[in-house]
Amino acid sequence: MSSMREFAQNAKAWPFEEARALLKRIGGKAPKKGYVLFETGYGPSGLPHIGTFGEVARTTMVRHAFSLLSDIPTKLFCFSDDMDGLRKVPENVPNREMLKEYIGAPLTKVPDPFGTHESFGHHNNAMLRSFLDTFGFEYEFKSATEHYSSGAFDAALLNVLKHYEEVMAVMLPTLGEERQQSYSPFLPLSPTTGRVLQVPILKVDADAGTIMFEDEDGKTVEQPVTGGRAKLQWKPDWAMRWVALGVDYEMHGKDLIPSAELGSKIARILGGEPPILYKYELFLDEKGQKISKSKGNGLTIEEWLRYAPEESLSLYMFQQPGRAKRLYFDVIPKAVDEYLAYRDKYPTQDDAQKLENPAFHIHSGNVPQEKTQIAFSMLLNLAGTANAEDKETLWRFISRYSPDATPETQPMLDRLVGYAVAYYQDFVKPTKAYRLATPAECAALEDLLKRLEGAEGLDASALQDLVFEVGKTHGYENLRDWFKALYELLLGQEQGPRMGSFIALYGLAETRTLIRQALNGDLAADSALTD
Structure with a gap:
């Protein structure tokens, strides 16, 4: 560990850069609460989005890097804003008509459209925890509903009420003229319907800890902001949470830069210090459009894990978090093979090199030793x-x-x-779409077939040389054209593997049969029948 800690001081991998900045911020010693707190936030109004889990994966990488730099204890809170009111019905859930009746209700009071959990909020929280557990993350799940209702946030809410006008002075300039007339950082819960109300606050009494507003039935109500009878708008809520919990580090997407700036100002008004904030770029779908939880475009958790191991997704999250990346099915095979390559390389590296290897961060230093023999x-x-x-x-x-x-x-x-x-x-x-061979390609395939007749005992490298030689013999100035032809004729696709390795794996006899089928036009004929 001592050598790793020494190398960690200068490691260039971005989690170490973040961890060193965090250690410097806290002055190299534990905060008063006794630990360094990492937080990730989750808005469960739609089905969990893969980007949310990217936050947890990346934050965990920074947390592990921090543990190599310091013995100060750490915690990771995954905080769900499940008391938020349902604003619209997501497009990718069942029983959408039923949900329309609950617009405005806290998510933990909205019936679960899937019929499996206590509420829609509980359902989505469960999906979040299930994925985090799949990764083996160490975290503590925190619910806004529980914190507000239990009184855990009461002191912090009274502090916001005390600084009500200062918070308003920060928020109002960011709003349109009409919204300014009705805005309040506090959202009371209706005593009659239980809905989260977006209504003007008629009176603020910081000494009594109450707010006055007009309820949905038209009656004027004065009630405490404590005990789960009010919640904060999400931007003031974010800042309040930083101060109340003592958050030291949190990540957010590029789209939340203005919100993070506002939250930092409010945190200071409340007498706290905002955490170190790390901005990451957003994921895009295949068409380059921003991925949306409610629209359900882009990959879901279940879809990625159907086609690839979770380690490959973790690698995708590790790579270049500051660059916008497309997240769709075609990225999966590349991510898998890159992960395998990093993992296979790890045992041959010295300690300094290992700290730069993505596999180190994916596995928190415990990289599996199994060497995968086939890409x-x-x-x-x-x-x-x-x-x-x-x-x-x-x-x-x-x-x-x-x-x-x-x-x-x-x-x-x-x-x-x-x-x-x-x-x-x-x-x-x-x-898959095979095509017929041209006369020149037929000649080259006949030659390849003949040479493979006497290729018993050749390894993948020698077989690759054999395929190369056939291409050269038949006048392919750019051998990429020769291999592209083989992919299209034998595999039915425009791109493909290293042919020597493929032949060794598939088998000489099977490859010869495949070539004969291509020469006879059988592959193209079968392809046409299935179109």
Whole structure:
């Protein structure tokens, strides 16, 4: 640990840069509460979005980096604003008509449209916790409903009431003229309907700890802001939470820069200090549009995990958080193979290099030692060529290629085999399109077939050289054109694997059969029949 701590002082990976800044901010010693607090916030008005979990993954990476720099205890709170009023009905949930009746009600008072939990808020909170547990994150889940209702925030709310006019002075200039007339940082809960009310506050009594407003039935009501009878608008709420909980570090998306600036001002008004804030770029969908929780565009948690291990998603979150990235199905295979490459490289690196390796941050320093022998992209190509319907189909090829590999000795490879079958069935199979070979390509394929007849015993590298030589012999000045032709003719796709490795894995006899099918036009004919 001592050598790791020494190297961590100068590590360039962004989690270490953030951790060093945090250690400097607290003066190198534990805060009065006895620990450094990391927080991530979650608004459960829609189904959990993969970007929310990116926050937790990235924050955990910074937290682990901090633990290498200091022995100061840390905690991570995952805070859900589940007392927020339902503002609109999400587009991607069932029973949408039923939800319309509960517009304005706290999310933990809205019936669960899925019918599985106590409320819509509880349902979405459960989805959040389930995903966090899948990653194995260490965190404490915190509910706004519980904190407001239990009185845990009472002192902080009275403090906001005490500084009511100062908070208003920060917020009002950011609002339109009409909104200024009705805005208040406090949102009372109606004593008659239980809804979260967006109404003007008629009177503020800081000494009594109450606010006066007009209820939905037209009656004027004065009630305490404590005990869960009022909540804060989310920007003042964010600042209040920082101060009340003593948050030291939090991340937020680029779209929340103005909100973070306002929250920082309010936190100081309340006598606190805002946390170190890290801005990350937003995810985009395949068309370059911002991903929306309510619209459900982009990938869901379940979709990514159907086609790839969670470690690959964690890598995607680690890489360049300050750059906007597209998040759609085609990024999955690349993320998987990059993760495997980083993991395989880790044991050969010295301590300083390991701290820069993404696998170190993904696994909090406990990087698995299993070396995966076959790339995920290769498995995808094998699944496509073998028309794999199940894992056993691929394992028959793998066992011949690598006799020592079994699902028991290669658990990650076995997981990848399952993902490859699912990805092939859902994405590759529907888009495969073989074409007929031109006369020149037929000549090259005939030559390749002949040479493979005598290729027994050649390894993947020698087979690659053989394929290269055929391309050169048949006048391919740019050998990329030769390999592109092989992909289109033999695999039914424009891009593909390193052919020598593929032939070694798929088998010489099987490859020769595949070439004969391409020469006979059988592959293109079958492709046309399925269109």
